[in-house]
Amino acid sequence: MRHHIRISVITLVLTLLSAGTAAAQSFDNPDTIVVARDGTGQFRTVSEAVEVCRAFMDYHKVIYVKRGTYKEKVVIPTWLTNIEICGEDRDHTVITYDDHANILRPETGKGMGTFRTYTVKVQGSRITFKNITIENNAARLGQAVALHTEGDRLVFLNCRFLGHQDTVYTGVAGTRLLFKDCYIEGTTDFIFGPSTAWFEHCDIFCKLNSYITAASTPQEQPYGYVFNDCRITAAEGVTKVYLGRPWRDYGYTLFMNCDLCKEIRPEGWHHWREEAKQTARYLEYNNRGEGAATGQRVAWSRQLTRKEAQKITMKAIFSQQSEWLPEE
Secondary structure, X not given: OHHHHHHHHHHHHHHHHHXXXXXXXXXXXXXXXXXXXXXXXXXOOHHHHHHOOOOOOOOOEEEEEOOEEEEOOEEEOOOOEEEEEEEOOOOOEEEXXXXXXXXXXXXXXXXXXXXXXXXXXXXXXXXXXXXXXEEEOOOOOOOOOOEEEOOOOEEEEOOEEEOOOOOEEEOOOOOEEEEEOOEEEEOOOOEEEOOEEEEEOOEEEEOOOOEEEEEOOOOOOOOOEEEEOOEEEEOOOOOOEEEEOOOOOOOEEEEEOOEEOOOEXXXXXXXXXXXXXXXXXXXXXXXXXXXXXXXXXXXXXXXOOHHHHHOOOHHHHHOOOOOOOOOO
C-alpha cells in the first residue's frame, strides 16, 4: 500500500512539474500576447505579460494591450529585449499610476524621491512602445515621473506621456531613444536626463510658465536632445516658457524645423547656474512661429548654419558608439 502511495505521489509531482513547464513554455515563442483589463485576453495586467517573456529573446515579441485603464507600475527588466508593447488605441489604452516624490516611505520616514515615482520603467534594450498612453496622474505635490528609461535603442511611436513635473526621464548617459509622432505634456523640466534622444514630429504641450527640457548631457557626449519638426504649444494663461535649462553644465538641446508658440520667452533659454553659460550647448535652426524670433536670444545659445544642421541626422547621432537606425 505504501509503495502505491509513493508512486502516486511521485506521479502527481511529475505531472505538476510538467504542467508548470508547459505553461511557462507556451509563451516562449514569437506570438502575440494579449492583455485585456476586462479578462478577454491572456492576462489582465501588462506586468503579468512582461513576466512570462523569456530573457534575451532573439525574436520580436508583441504584447498587445486592449483598450482600458491599467493602474500599475510596470518594469521592463534589463534581461528583456525585442519586446513591443502595442496599445489598441493610443488615447484609450492607458498605463497609469500616481506616485510623487514627497510620498513618505515607511522604512525611512522620508519622501520617495523623483526616481522611484515612475509609472513605467524601461531597463531593457531594443524595446518599442506603440499606440499607448503612459501617465503619472499624481496631484502637483512634487516630481512625478511617467516614463523612466535606462535601456538603449528604445523606440516610442504614436504614444502619449502625461504628467506635471518631470514627465519623461531619460535616465542613462549613452543610451539612445527615438520618440516619433508622440505627445508629451508637463509643467517643469518635463523632459530631462542625460540620454541621446531624437524627437521627430512630436507635440510638446506646456501646462505652466516654466521649462520644457532639463538636459544633463555629459561633456564627452556629443548629442543630447534633438527636436526636429516638432510643435510646441501652451495652455491658456501660460505666457512665459523657456525651451530649456541645463540640469548639468554641458546640457545639449537642439530645436530645429520646429513650430514655436508665442509663449516661448524671447531669450529662449535659462542658464540655471551662472557657470553654465560657459558650457551649456543650446542650439536652434530654421524654427518658425511667433516664438522662433532670434533677435533677443541669450548670447550663449547659438543658431546653427545650414551646413552644420545638415550634418545632424538621426543616423549620425544614433551611430556614435555603434550602428543603429531605428525602424519607423
